Amino acid sequence: MNKLENRMNELKRAGKKALIAFLTAGDPNLAVSAKLLNVLAENGADVIELGVPFSDPLADGPVLQASAVRALAAGITLDDVFLLAVRFCEKFATPLVLLAYYNTIYRRGVEQFCREAAEAGFSAIVVPDLPYEEAGRLDLATASTGLINIRFLAPTTRESRMERICKSSAGFIYCVTVTGVTGQRSSLDPGMQTLLAKARKYTDLPLALGFGISTPEQAATAAAAADAVIVGSALVAQIENVKDPAEKCVVAGTFISSLKRAIEGGTQEFA
Amino acid sequence: MKDSGRFGIFGGRYVPETLIQALDELEGAYLAARVDEAFQHAYNEVLLNYVGRPTLLYRAERLSAKLGGATILLKREDLNHTGAHKINNALGQALLAKRMGKKRLVAETGAGQHGVAAATAAALFGMECVVYMGEQDMGRQALNVFRIRMLGAEVVPVCSGSATLKDAANEAIRAWVTNCRDTFYLLGSAVGPHPYPTLVRDLQSVIGKEARAQSLQLLGRLPDILIACVGGGSNAIGLFHPFLADETVRMIGVEPAGKGLETQEHAATLTMGTPGILHGTLSYLLQDEYGQISPVHSVSAGLDYPGVGPEHSYLKSIGRAEYATITDEEALAAFALLTRTEGIIPALESAHAVAHAVKIAPQYDSETVILVNLSGRGDKDVQAVAKLREVAAG
Ligand SMILES: Cc1ncc(COP(=O)(O)O)c(C=O)c1O
Numbered sequence: 001m002n003k004l005e006n007r008m009n010e011l012k013r014a015g016k017k018a019l020i021a022f023l024t025a026g027d028p029n030l031a032v033s034a035k036l037l038n039v040l041a042e043n044g045a046d047v048i049e050l051g052v053p054f055s056d057p058l059a060d061g062p063v064l065q066a067s068a069v070r071a072l073a074a075g076i077t078l079d080d081v082f083l084l085a086v087r088f089c090e091k092f093a094t095p096l097v098l099l100a101y102y103n104t105i106y107r108r109g110v111e112q113f114c115r116e117a118a119e120a121g122f123s124a125i126v127v128p129d130l131p132y133e134e135a136g137r138l139d140l141a142t143a144s145t146g147l148i149n150i151r152f153l154a155p156t157t158r159e160s161r162m163e164r165i166c167k168s169s170a171g172f173i174y175c176v177t178v179t180g181v182t183g184q185r186s187s188l189d190p191g192m193q194t195l196l197a198k199a200r201k202y203t204d205l206p207l208a209l210g211f212g213i214s215t216p217e218q219a220a221t222a223a224a225a226a227d228a229v230i231v232g233s234a235l236v237a238q239i240e241n242v243k244d245p246a247e248k249c250v251v252a253g254t255f256i257s258s259l260k261r262a263i264e265g266g267t268q269e270f271a
Numbered sequence: 272m273k274d275s276g277r278f279g280i281f282g283g284r285y286v287p288e289t290l291i292q293a294l295d296e297l298e299g300a301y302l303a304a305r306v307d308e309a310f311q312h313a314y315n316e317v318l319l320n321y322v323g324r325p326t327l328l329y330r331a332e333r334l335s336a337k338l339g340g341a342t343i344l345l346k347r348e349d350l351n352h353t354g355a356h357k358i359n360n361a362l363g364q365a366l367l368a369k370r371m372g373k374k375r376l377v378a379e380t381g382a383g384q385h386g387v388a389a390a391t392a393a394a395l396f397g398m399e400c401v402v403y404m405g406e407q408d409m410g411r412q413a414l415n416v417f418r419i420r421m422l423g424a425e426v427v428p429v430c431s432g433s434a435t436l437k438d439a440a441n442e443a444i445r446a447w448v449t450n451c452r453d454t455f456y457l458l459g460s461a462v463g464p465h466p467y468p469t470l471v472r473d474l475q476s477v478i479g480k481e482a483r484a485q486s487l488q489l490l491g492r493l494p495d496i497l498i499a500c501v502g503g504g505s506n507a508i509g510l511f512h513p514f515l516a517d518e519t520v521r522m523i524g525v526e527p528a529g530k531g532l533e534t535q536e537h538a539a540t541l542t543m544g545t546p547g548i549l550h551g552t553l554s555y556l557l558q559d560e561y562g563q564i565s566p567v568h569s570v571s572a573g574l575d576y577p578g579v580g581p582e583h584s585y586l587k588s589i590g591r592a593e594y595a596t597i598t599d600e601e602a603l604a605a606f607a608l609l610t611r612t613e614g615i616i617p618a619l620e621s622a623h624a625v626a627h628a629v630k631i632a633p634q635y636d637s638e639t640v641i642l643v644n645l646s647g648r649g650d651k652d653v654q655a656v657a658k659l660r661e662v663a664a665g
Contacts, residue, residue, distance in 0.1 A: 055432065055563040056549065058444055059287045065431060077561050102285050103548040107562030129285045129548070152288035156451065161291070179289055180449035 002148055004095040004123035004171050007046060008206045008228070017223040017263050018172075020208060021045040021256055022099070022232030024053050024067040025084050026076030032245045033071075034084055036252055041094040043253040044260030048088075049126065049230065051099040052081050058101070059128035061183025063233040066240065078104060082120035089121035097150065098122040102130045105138065114141040124148040124171050132165050139168075153199055155179050155191045166202035172228055173205055178212045183233045185212035188221055196225055216262035223263040231259055276465025278585035284464040286444075286551045293451040298466040300371045305473070310370065317362050318477060321395070322352045324359075326478075328485035328642075333612045334629075341635035343628055344494065345615070345645045346482045348506065353387050355618060355647030356478060356506045357459060361388035363474035365396050368455035375399040375450070378457040379443040381408055381436030381502065382573030382620060383415025384647055385459030390424035392457070400424035400457075403442040405434040408572040411655045433566045436502075436576045440550050460503025461580035464551030468580050475509025482642060483513050490640060496521045496631075499644035500623040501541070501594065502573045504580035506646035511592060521593070524583060525627045527569035528596035536568035540579040541587050541594040554581040570599035570659070571619035571652075597626040605629050606649065606656060618647035619656070 001009075011018050021040045026033050040048055053071035057064060078100075085096050098117050105113045105127065117125060125147055130138060132151060142149040148171040153162055156179060166173060177192045178185060189212070196207055209222040210230030214237075222229045238255045242248045276282050284294060304310040318324040327347040335343045348356040361378075368376060376393050378400065380386030386402040393400035402419050406428045409416050419426050432438040440463075447456040461471040486494050497514060499507035501524040514520045529537035537543065540555050547556035549564060557565040557577040569575040586592035597605075602619060605626035610616045617625055621644070628643045635641075649656075 056437065056441055058441060058550075059448070061445070072563065101548075103556075103558070103562040103564075105562075106546075106548055106553075107558065107560070128287055129551070131284060131286065131288055131291050133291075134283055134285055154287070154289040154291075156289050156292040158292060158295075176287075176289060179451065181445050 002123050002146060002171065004047065004097065004148060007095050008172055011046060012206065012227070018046040018206065018208070018228035019044060019260050019263055020047040020049055020228055020230040021235055022049040022051060022230060023235065024051040024064065024071050025081040026053060026071035026074055027067045028070050029074040030076065030080055030084065032248065034087055035245065035249055037084065037088050038091065039249045039253045040256055041092040043256040045094060045256055047095050047097060049097040049099055049232070050081065050085065052078055052104050054101040054104055059181055061181040061233060063184065063237050063240070064182050067236050078108060082116055085120040085122055095123040096121060097124045097126055099126045099128065102127050110137050111141045114145040114147055118145040118147050122147065124150050126150040126174060132161070132168070150174050152176055153195060155189065155195055159198055162198055163202045166199060166205070169203060169205055171205070172208045173199060173203065174230070175199060175207050175209050175226065176211045177209050177222070180211070182211050184214040184237060188212065188218050193225060216258045219259045220262040220265060229263060276469070278582045279588055281554050281581035281584040282465055282468060283553050284551060285548045285553065286464045287448055289448050290451060294464055294466070296371065300367055301466055301470050304367055304370060310366065314363055314366055317366070318359065322358055322362065323350065324477065325481045326350050328482060328489060331613050334609065335632070335637070337612055338629060338632040340632040341639040341641045342637050343632060344640060344642045346478060346510065346642060348478060348644060348646050349615070349617065349621070349648035353384070353391050354650065355384040355388070356475060356509065357385040357388040358391065359477055359509070360459065360471050360474045360505060361385065361392045361457060364455070364457045364470070365392035365398065368398065368457070369396055371455065373453060373455040375454045376457045377401045377403070377443050377446050377454055378459060379403045379436065379439040380459060381405070381439065381575060382571065382618065383408065383412040383419065383651060384573060384618070386419045386424070386426070387415050387422070389457045390419045390422035393424055394422050401427060401446065403427050403429050403439040403446065405436060405439045406430045407434040408436065408439070412572050412651055414651045414654065435572065437564065437578070444550065460505040461508045461582060462503040462550055462552060462578055468552065468582055471505050472508045472512055472582060475505050476512045478506065478509040478644065479511060479513035482510060486642065493517055493520055494640040494642040495519070496523060496639070496641045498523045498525060498624045498628050498641060500525045500574060500620050500646060501579060501583060502576050502620060503578070504583045506644050508580060508582055510644045511586070515591065522591065523627060524592055524594045525623045526594055526596045527571060527574040527623060528598040529568040529570070531598060532596060535565070538567035538569045538575050538577060539596045540577060541583060542596050546584065549578040552581050554584045555579050570602060571623065573618070573620040574623065595627050597623045601626040603656065603659065615645070616649035616653070617645055618649045619652045621646045
């Protein structure tokens, strides 16, 4: 079984919610990025989602756009992202999910991309601009390399599509909490409850809430409602202005462990 | 019947899940409107009595004589209300928005002509309008920024990336993702996710339909060669599409070679690019080996775009249309030439099409007819051209 599926199942059996932490690979550079990944794993991230920096990230708000700009300015390429994963997997068992815009995948060659991602140690791929209807070629390539193609549900997804998406999913389902791009929000969209309830009708897979979850309090609320919480922009925002690499790691570690505590507390509170 | 949204392998719908519902709604509304007589009537009515269509097919005798070759006809889209072909599309989409009950429009713009057209449609139909425009383009197309604001629309400066059309489209799409329930994305060219390339092409096809009928009337036959500039490709596909079945008619799309194809500073997507995905569609792209979108350049803001409409990629792949390139310098020379010989100041975008006609006309005799789409007028460019001349004069 896939490493990601295993981890999600273990957590489920233990009655725990998953914390999925997102970072752009190579922001601000390869060396610091590698250290930050270790810090996430050491401080309670159950799964790490690593983004390939892209010049035109349509689904991202200002924080992750700026993060991609920094990584690209540092000269980070897809090959560097694979290398980061290889190094990380030598030390940690934490499953890695690769986030890439579809042009990155298409340009490398869909099949070759999946082979290389699997070899580098990734368990799954998530593509923010590839809806279910366009995913045929990637689905074949992920299936034949043991990867999972994680699918999205949005607050605007019709129920008839939701069923098809859920039934063809694996690993977890990425439920977008807001109608919008990534980025911090002052409050969670109450519509997320409706989305989760509808999705639950069609699948027993873990439902992960992502986009806009910014604080430990919000993470706790999201964890109480779903099976996993994805935090990206808020993590990047915590560390983007911290210059010193060692301090960056401390800040990231502190933030991740505060999210982890909130999520675990939240689970108990609502159990 | 549902359209596949594919032109050969090109096209499709590569967008975040959030937008699928909005695109499905748009497609449904468009398919219904396409066969609805009331909608077609309203669209034709606004083209006739507001835009001022049909536009002239003008025989450029002095230009033809000066070049001493083929006979050159100009399809005068510059005579449209607001000064470019962009209004054909903007009004059609705004009517569709109205039909769908949407009261708010977002649009991207490069040269500002689409921004002006969208703001005009919003004023005419009593809608709110937000236009995203790259900061670099706001500088070189300042006149259009004033016009858009004067018309009551909001202009949002975009400073990410190269601060040009590509980045404005990124921001417009992000704004649409966020407000897709009540906002209509009024896309300005034949690019983007399905159904936009088809929708924009159909709305711009009025250019080719008129040009075809006018040629038959004026010459008793079809032209031999069609020439149009290609940014995203809307004026070109609008001209070409009604002629696709006419096998004797050659079609040439003209891309901006900027400072030269041997430099990195051009935006000749079909000529120099490779297939990839940008702004929701699979088409030719200017990109690096890792799929990062390349910074591009053209003196003309409306052509300064690293992508191109998927139907052009398809027409290139099957050899039905050809794509040539014209440098900044050649376009500026054609801008001056048309102004002096015919008293018509073309948009810098359209000057690329004129320049290609200037280049090839001498190879033919006057029996050969070249029809050039004069997609817009050049008032918006006069200041920028004057500044370039000052710089050149030192
Ligand atoms: C006058 C004019 N012509 C051409 C273009 C290029 O767009 P397209 O290739 O979609 O016709 C523009 C774009 O702004 C324009 O303003």
